[in-house]
Amino acid sequence: MIVTILDVVIAGLLLGGLYALIAMGLSLQYGVARVLNISHGEFIMLGGMTTWTLFTVFGLNPLLSLVVCGPLAFLLGFIIHRTLFKRLLSSSASPGIFESNSMLASFGLLFIIQNLASIYWGPEIRAYSYLRFPISLAGALFGANRLVTLGVALVIGLAFYLFVARTRLGKAIRAAAQDPATAGLMGVNINTVLALCFGLGAALAAIAGVLISISYPVNTSMGMEYTIIAIIVVVLGGLGSIPGSFIGGFLLGVVGSIVIYIDPLLSLAAYYLIFIVLLLVRPTGIMGK
Amino acid sequence: MLLVVLLLLAGLPRFASLYNVVLVTSILMYIILTQSWVLFSGPTGYMSLATAAFFGVGIYTAAILGWKLPLPVVIVTAGLLSSLLALVVGALTLRLRGIYFIIFTLGLVELIKNVVLWHAIKFTGARGRFVVLVDNNTIYYLMLFILVVLLLTTYLIRRSRYGLAMRSIGEDEEAAAHVGVNVTMVKVITFAISASFMGAVGAIIATRWTYIDPYIAFKSLYSFMPVLMAIFGGMGQLYGPILGAAVFAYLEEVLITKFPYYYMLLFGVILLVTILYLPDGLVGLVQRLRRGGWARGQHANT
Amino acid sequence: MPILEGEGLTKHFGGLAAVSRVDFSVEEGEIVGLIGPNGAGKTTLFNLISGALVPKEGTVRFQDRKINGLKPHRICRMGLARTFQSVKVFPNMPVFENVLLGSLFGTSGGMSSADAAGEAEKALEFVGLSALSSIPAKDLTLANQKRVEVASALATQPELLLLDEMMAGLNATEVAEAMELAGRIHDRGITVFMIEHVMRAIMNVCDRIMVLHHGEKIAEGTPQEIAASKTVIEVYLGE
Numbered sequence: 020m021i022v023t024i025l026d027v028v029i030a031g032l033l034l035g036g037l038y039a040l041i042a043m044g045l046s047l048q049y050g051v052a053r054v055l056n057i058s059h060g061e062f063i064m065l066g067g068m069t070t071w072t073l074f075t076v077f078g079l080n081p082l083l084s085l086v087v088c089g090p091l092a093f094l095l096g097f098i099i100h101r102t103l104f105k106r107l108l109s110s111s112a113s114p115g116i117f118e119s120n121s122m123l124a125s126f127g128l129l130f131i132i133q134n135l136a137s138i139y140w141g142p143e144i145r146a147y148s149y150l151r152f153p154i155s156l157a158g159a160l161f162g163a164n165r166l167v168t169l170g171v172a173l174v175i176g177l178a179f180y181l182f183v184a185r186t187r188l189g190k191a192i193r194a195a196a197q198d199p200a201t202a203g204l205m206g207v208n209i210n211t212v213l214a215l216c217f218g219l220g221a222a223l224a225a226i227a228g229v230l231i232s233i234s235y236p237v238n239t240s241m242g243m244e245y246t247i248i249a250i251i252v253v254v255l256g257g258l259g260s261i262p263g264s265f266i267g268g269f270l271l272g273v274v275g276s277i278v279i280y281i282d283p284l285l286s287l288a289a290y291y292l293i294f295i296v297l298l299l300v301r302p303t304g305i306m307g308k
Numbered sequence: 309m310l311l312v313v314l315l316l317l318a319g320l321p322r323f324a325s326l327y328n329v330v331l332v333t334s335i336l337m338y339i340i341l342t343q344s345w346v347l348f349s350g351p352t353g354y355m356s357l358a359t360a361a362f363f364g365v366g367i368y369t370a371a372i373l374g375w376k377l378p379l380p381v382v383i384v385t386a387g388l389l390s391s392l393l394a395l396v397v398g399a400l401t402l403r404l405r406g407i408y409f410i411i412f413t414l415g416l417v418e419l420i421k422n423v424v425l426w427h428a429i430k431f432t433g434a435r436g437r438f439v440v441l442v443d444n445n446t447i448y449y450l451m452l453f454i455l456v457v458l459l460l461t462t463y464l465i466r467r468s469r470y471g472l473a474m475r476s477i478g479e480d481e482e483a484a485a486h487v488g489v490n491v492t493m494v495k496v497i498t499f500a501i502s503a504s505f506m507g508a509v510g511a512i513i514a515t516r517w518t519y520i521d522p523y524i525a526f527k528s529l530y531s532f533m534p535v536l537m538a539i540f541g542g543m544g545q546l547y548g549p550i551l552g553a554a555v556f557a558y559l560e561e562v563l564i565t566k567f568p569y570y571y572m573l574l575f576g577v578i579l580l581v582t583i584l585y586l587p588d589g590l591v592g593l594v595q596r597l598r599r600g601g602w603a604r605g606q607h608a609n610t
Numbered sequence: 611m612p613i614l615e616g617e618g619l620t621k622h623f624g625g626l627a628a629v630s631r632v633d634f635s636v637e638e639g640e641i642v643g644l645i646g647p648n649g650a651g652k653t654t655l656f657n658l659i660s661g662a663l664v665p666k667e668g669t670v671r672f673q674d675r676k677i678n679g680l681k682p683h684r685i686c687r688m689g690l691a692r693t694f695q696s697v698k699v700f701p702n703m704p705v706f707e708n709v710l711l712g713s714l715f716g717t718s719g720g721m722s723s724a725d726a727a728g729e730a731e732k733a734l735e736f737v738g739l740s741a742l743s744s745i746p747a748k749d750l751t752l753a754n755q756k757r758v759e760v761a762s763a764l765a766t767q768p769e770l771l772l773l774d775e776m777m778a779g780l781n782a783t784e785v786a787e788a789m790e791l792a793g794r795i796h797d798r799g800i801t802v803f804m805i806e807h808v809m810r811a812i813m814n815v816c817d818r819i820m821v822l823h824h825g826e827k828i829a830e831g832t833p834q835e836i837a838a839s840k841t842v843i844e845v846y847l848g849e
Contacts, residue, residue: 107584110584124580124583126535126576130572130573134571138573243418247418282426284422285423287415287418287419291415298408469714469715472710473714482698483700485662485682485686486691486692487716488712488766492681
């Protein structure tokens with residue numbers, strides 16, 4: 020009995036850690052850069068699939084893939100923002116128009132990235148075996164890969180959260196999220212900050228993807244479901260609140276783990292039920308105003 | 309002009325090959341999906357991504373009921389079920405800011421797919437279902453009929469006080485509320501009407517596919533395509549989305565046969581190019597050409 | 611019994627109290643003015659009355675029925691109409707359609723299309739815009755756009771009309787015309803509650819004036835009493 024509870028709790032924390040990462044990434048992109056990035060899940064997918072390739076072809080330790088995929092995704096996100104979204108920003112007549120145009124543009128990105136990935140990797144489901152030995156905890160056995168993933172997710176999530184809350188750059192980001200115009204006047208290079216945030220968001224997604232691939236199988240169409248989960252967590256935590264996404268991620272992860280224990284196919288339905296209740300009762304979310 | 313086109317379309321199966329009838333049926337389907345999307349999302353400015361959900365509901369209605377009931381009844385039922393779903397979704401989300409609506413409709417397709425899959429595996433043991441067979445000409449005429457009904461509906465709504473209310477909501481929702489427009493109700497009802505056409509079309513096309521499963525019926529692609537087609541065609545004029553859908557649907561057929569592995573990529577590129585360089589779509593292009601073309605550069609872009 | 615009364619109205623934005631425990635009442639047939647420095651909470655008070663915002667505390671009663679918490683379209687159909695400080699017209703729609711919306715949707719009984727069209731024409735005539743009825747609202751001058759807004763509000767057949775800074779941005783001639791319009795509205799038996807910054811307009815047109823400052827009501831009385839009030843003068847000079 021205790022084993023089962025522990026199992027569900029650990030799975031919940033693992034799921035929660037992953038959800039927190041992807042939600043914080045999306046929160047950065049939407050909260051600061053004001054882009055509802057529908058292609059967010061594709062960066063997760065890229066992280067996972069790249070790790071698979073690096074492991075099976077080059078034997079690269081997936082934890083080291085973090086160091087490869089994270090910065091690469093950051094660069095990709097940064098460049099995409101500088102070229103595509105910055106251009107949209109200047110050609111959009113109002114913030115509202117920019118929001119819809121940038122979302123549509125992210126559709127375009129979704130199509131492009133997913134198609135390129137399918138061409139390169141094909142549609143098959145991929146998995147690899149890393150740290151798949153059991154560790155004994157409180158008299159029960161748990162996969163080492165899942166424990167390690169959980170630990171890394173927690174560490175990165177906390178580190179990122181502290182980064183936004185405590186550092187100067189983090190303050191600049193929060194200022195830009197609150198009021199881009201004023202932040203610009205106070206010496207914050209707004210364009211760089213926006214691109215930075217978009218890149219960081221992509222990096223977080225890729226990192227989550229790497230971690231996901233350690234414990235779960237991956238394939239080129241896995242992105243959409245994660246995008247939706249990220250969005251639900253972001254709304255749950257409060258649109259634009261990074262701490263909210265962190266907390267919301269864990270909440271949803273624990274719920275998800277419980278539901279998966281009951282019936283694996285119903286997790287998304289459970290999340291949507293929470294989403295519906297949220298919209299009915301408190302659309303602004305946990306930390307929203 | 310429209311009448312001529314409709315008459316030509318009516319006579320198509322007589323003189324065209326089977327391949328062309330099937331092709332035009334697909335094009336008509338996309339036109340209906342796009343135009344019904346525009347019916348709601350155009351005037352109100354709320355971008356719905358639920359098209360695939362309503363479309364899928366229609367498909368499954370045909371799969372489940374097609375064996376037991378005559379086809380017209382099935383189609384009407386599909387339309388009703390889709391509008392019921394739309395009423396629920398609309399009542400839930402249309403009273404909130406637009407972003408919540410977009411987000412909710414985006415995930416709706418995945419949600420329904422998962423639920424249907426769960427149900428199929430748990431209760432029927434099989435992932436998919438077979439759909440009753442209908443001949444291609446019947447399918448074609450049914451599609452054409454729905455298109456005519458849709459065009460008629462669009463026209464009547466536009467002319468009515470109802471269409472006036474919808475336009476006012478798109479211009480300034482708060483002002484509309486303050487002159488007495490029941491904003492939420494208008495939005496929800498329009499949403500339901502547009503969904504009914506999507507469901508009807510899904511029911512019709514399912515009979516051509518003959519075998520369906522949750523992955524086939526509930527594809528996010530069918531939510532994105534009408535948006536892409538409407539923007540590509542241009543939302544500035546009434547004929548824009550229809551033109552966009554026609555051109556794009558034809559392009560899709562060509563691309564899928566020639567580049568089956570690249571077509572999504574090309575769609576994405578076309579979407580990006582359209583948003584960046586052709587924000588008014590084909591309609592904008594036509595208007596610019598009418599005003600004297602790029603080469604002369606005398607007329608400023610509006 | 612007053613046609614409109616508010617009791618203990620409070621509204622917060624974040625930590626700031628925009629409106630704080632405001633009581634007021636407006637008698638039928640009056641023209642009441644609402645003044646105060648920028649940021650005093652005047653428009654917020656109007657938003658609480660018209661249903662655009664929900665009060666944190668307090669009640670609003672219109673014709674002795676509680677209206678706080680109702681949606682704006684319901685309040686409008688009950689006979690309470692308003693204009694906005696930022697001139698909300700429907701920019702791409704012709705003037706006539708702007709006003710037609712009011713007569714079609716905003717009246718308590720609902721009308722046939724023909725009757726509504728007739729009412730809209732009458733409202734347009736009343737504000738003097740009949741000649742411009744087919745022009746898109748965005749192409750009008752500011753003064754005329756404000757008239758369109760007033761016409762739309764009048765088309766809903768209100769008993770009470772909230773006017774939010776009807777004279778902002780108008781030149782001297784236009785202000786005089788607006789004052790005359792307000793007077794004619796009053797003559798029709800419609801109660802008027804107006805926010806204004808243009809002092810001479812308020813002083814000349816209103817029966818009574820209320821003063822808000824930092825979200826609280828600090829004074830109330832006839833124009834003469836308000837003009838002589840030390841509290842009010844300090845508040846404005848201190849600005």
